[in-house]
Amino acid sequence: MLKLDKVNSFYGRSHALHDLSLSIPKGQITAIVGRNGTGKTTLLKTIMGLTVKSTGAIDLDGTDLSAQPTFRRARAGIAYVPQGRQIIPDFTVRENILMGGFASTSGRQVPALVGALFPYLTENMERPGGLLSGGQQQQLAIARALAANPQILLLDEPTEGIQPNIVEDIQNIIIRLNRDEGLSIVLVEQNVAFARRAGHHFAMLEKGRAVAAGPIDSLTDELIHQHIAV
Template identity: 65%
Template structure:
């Protein structure tokens, strides 16, 4: 589905990713793991063309998007749930969701699955996004991304900063998006337990390089300790 080959990515003169090659197989969840600051968020931003410069190939269903601007990558089928959610606080829930539909092939609309997985949002469409709790804002950020009708969903630490009683709900929703919609998901995650429960494959980053990857069943405690322990 989405294949990165020999990807280098830069912020100014600083190289953040080095020769990264990974594949997110169609209909699977790829967990991107590693300590803070090793390039996980940069990997997602690079897929969308949000770094200053990059080289290498980024292929979605065989089409190389590496030379395309961000909006064309979005229209090709890549949506992003960023770290920190980045909803617009003065927009209503409805407006935030519909804003994500600029990349959809049809008219902007609230996705059919949203009432099923986020009933609170549907019951409060006219509330400003800024009054929502952290967990509710994360739901809104996911709903906004789904409005783009994506083939691939990029998610950057989607349970970070969310109250503990909501974390498991968000985790279950991510799994449902994969199993019920067949969405391919690239999931940046620090929670190894959740990664093992949700993902099919993994890529471990360190210093902007892939140092281990493969089926999630092959992720050993030794690898986790070596590359994630503080």
């Protein structure tokens, strides 16, 4: 279980998260919802240790990670699939996947799971990542995260800016990774329908604070109307 306790996070002078406390249960999908600019991406970056400064406790199965540098958090089993995917354009598909393997404790290799989930990638291992379409790059970013052999996957708007015919594929893969592989997933998602379909729990952010959290059933239309819908 990943527990955040009174986490504050900063970018330079701007205070992006305020006293955020949150529990991410093991083996489940926790959806993070909220408007643009409410701190969802910052929350994931803070868990990874990629913001300029943060305070508070970030506890993974009894170990406090808040003082650890980013690479130790990755090696502790947290993998990050960022917004915009951030694959390396002049690395081949294989090199991009293997890059994730630096966080793995069991050696650097392309996991068998990648072959099962993403046949396109296994057929195009030597292609430069930059030549892939948005959807393929998203698959690649997920494959890179899987190469770390993680316990927890942080996904930042995994279906944003992707051609519609691939969106559902990626959504199903996310659900499958949780259901079949037992991965805990933190899913930042603007698409409430998918958050409801995939999530077991949710947390609603507004202005860097958690304004609601609980089992996904309690993510009511009323809550959404109040905090997301304009």
